[in-house]
Amino acid sequence: MSDPTDAPLFELDGVSLVIDGTTILDGIDLEIPARGITVLLGPSGAGKSMLLRLLNRLEVPTAGEVRFRGRPVQEIDPLELRRRVGMVFQRPTPFPGTVRENLLVAEPGATEDEMARVLRAARLDPEFLDRDADELSGGEAQRMCLARTLLTRPEVLLMDEPTSALDPEARRGLERTAQRIARRGRPMVWVTHDLEQAQRLADEVVVLVGGRVATPEQRARYLAGEWSGGNGAAGDAPAGTADAAGSGEGEAGTPGRGGEGGEAGG
Amino acid sequence: MDDASIGWVGLGLSLILVGVAVGLSLWQGLRLEREMLWATGRALVQLLATGYVLVFVIDEDTPIAWAWAWVVVMVGVAALTARRRAPEVPGIALLTLAATSASAAISLFVVFGLGIYPMVGRAVVPIAGMMIGNSIGSIVVASRRILAELAERRPEVEARLALGQPWQQASKPFVRSALRTALTSQIENTKAVGLVFLPGAMTGLILAGADPVEAVLVQAAIMYLILGAVATNVVIIGLGLTRHLFTPDHRLVRLARGDT
Structure with a gap:
């Protein structure tokens, strides 16, 4: 029996997503470790x-299949799936009330100790429990959202550009917290x-361009900071990439790690 | 009762006031003259048609089934009216049909089942009409508010869904706020009645020569009925529409506003 951590966490097979006639994702084949x-x-x-x-x-x-730990996600109760797969959004979403009340939304039976534990894991002082969530700074609010998500004991965290609304200092702080949690x-x-x-x-990087996993050429250009802009859709993608996109090169690759690739910043 | 009859001449004279409104519109360049004249004519035709049918429906010799058939038609018209006023709300016609049917059944059972009014066509049609008519506004306000709240607060709703909350729980704070808004105006109307305005039924009764205190009792009972009906409608719309805006696997559907 192989080490279960070697099995992919998520697998996407030929996944496409079309919304109101617009193709958002097109034939994604991908494994996430x-x-x-x-x-x-x-x-x-x-x-x-x-x-x-x-x-x-x-x-x-719209087409294809997403699997979580080998099981198609549509076979898992969505509420159970979402507690196992936590998510932090682009902008902090504090609910009305105190930090404690926010945490209790995630886990109504949470004890003071459990709440203090997740706040510490998100690098927030447990004294924040009685603070009004609306009065937190952007960075603090996003940390509270992370703590709130951690309270459901997720097996994995999805982070949707969680630092985009934060100042550089808060951004770096949240990154360090994320690295520690990972x-x-x-x-x-x-x-x-x-x-x-x-x-x-990144331990692994997946480059997406125009709703597809980038071709090796697109990936190299993007990682070298040479991408000319645009999302790669329609005219952005270099000629001849359309067929290559879904051809199984979607395994997450090894990136430049921890500051090693500083020269590539574009 | 003759004192209350204004006749065709009286009606014609009352059109002077429409003339005033049209004149003001012309003077101020509002360009509402055609709209006003159309509304005036249409209202008269509709009311006259209703009046003539009512003569038949409320006649003591006409079977009560005709009065109930009239109520069914009113429920249907309410559904179409709600759809015309809030076309952006998905499924509003069917929801209104369900809500007004349920609230009419409950309220009319209280009114006639408990003998507050005798179950005769003369009572069934106007009481049902007032309840259903007053409900449309609240239904439209409630459904629009729910749609707007869920669209504007989509990030917060999805944050709750992402924590594993079912849609009923994730939408609750926003639906509650929308329902409060929709009900508040009816509550305010109920509080202001008699102080700020004299409502239609009471005014009509007094004009028709009824004792003012009797008219007040009738009006008060109707206000309470309307409040109950509006609350019933708003809650049914709240539950039904919210159900409509989430998928069975607890996802918020795409809404016109607030999508990213």
């Missing part, structure tokens, strides 16, 4: 966030269009 931080990288409009939303079934694919055995799928952030965070 069950360890570390996998970064979904790509220009705005490449379909990264939508791909993430397929993983906890906030969206359902090192402690909770894998993460992190969406960003920020190449430097991907290089700081």
Whole structure:
């Protein structure tokens, strides 16, 4: 029997997503490993966030199949799936009330100790429990949202550009927190269009362009910071890439790690 | 009762006020003259047609079934009216049909089942009409507010869904807020009645020569009925529409506003 952590966390087979006649994702074949931080990288409009939303079934694919730990997600109760696959959104979404009340939304029976534990894991002082969630700074609010998600004891965290609304200092702080959480055995799928952030965070990188997994050429250009802009849809993609996109090169590749690729920042 | 009869001449004279409205529209360049004249003519034709049918329906010799058939037609018209006023709300006609049918059944059972009014055509038609008519506004407000709340607060709703909350729970704070808004105006109307305005039924009774205190009792009972009917409608619309806006696997459908 092989190590269960070697089995992919998520598998996507020929996944397409069409919304109101617009193709958002087109024939995605992808495996996301069950360890570390996998970064979904790509220009705005490449379909990264939508791909993430397929993983906890906030969206359902028009075609293809998404599997979580080998099981098609549509066979898992969506409420159970979402507690096992936690998600932090692009903008902090504090609910009305105190931090404690926010945490209790996630887990109504949570004890003070459990709430303090998740706040510490998100690098927030437990004294924040009685603070009004609406009065937190952007960084604090996003940490509270992370703590709220952690309270459901998810097996994996989906992070949808969680630092895009934060100042640089808060951004780096949240990144370090995420790395710590991932090192402690909770894998993460992190969406960003920020190449430097991907290089700081990623154990694996998947580059998406125009709703498809990037071809090796597109990937090399993107990681080298040579992408000319645009999401790769329609005229953006280099000629001849259309057939290559769904051809199985979607296994997450090894990126430049932890600041090694600084010269590539574009 | 003759004192209350204004006749065709009286009706014709009352058109002077429509003339005033049209004149003001012309003076101020509002360009509402055609609309006003159309509304005036249409209202008269509709009311006259209703009046002539009512003569038959409320006649003591006419079977009560005709009065109930009239109520069924009113429920259907309410559904179509709600759809015309809020076409952006998915499924509003069917929801209105369900809501007004349920609220009419409950309210009319209280009114006639408990003998507050005798079950005769003369009572069934106007009471059902007032309840259903007053319900349309609240249904439209409630459904629009629910749609707007869920569209504008989509990130918060989805954050709750992502925590594993079922749609009923994830939508609750927003639906509750929308229902409060829809019900508040009816509550305010109920509070202001008699102080700020004299409602239609009471005014009609007094004009028709009824004792004002008797008229007040009738009006108060009707206000309470309307409040109950509106609350019933709003809650049914709240539950039904919200159910409509989420998929069975607890996803919020795409809405016109607030989508990203």
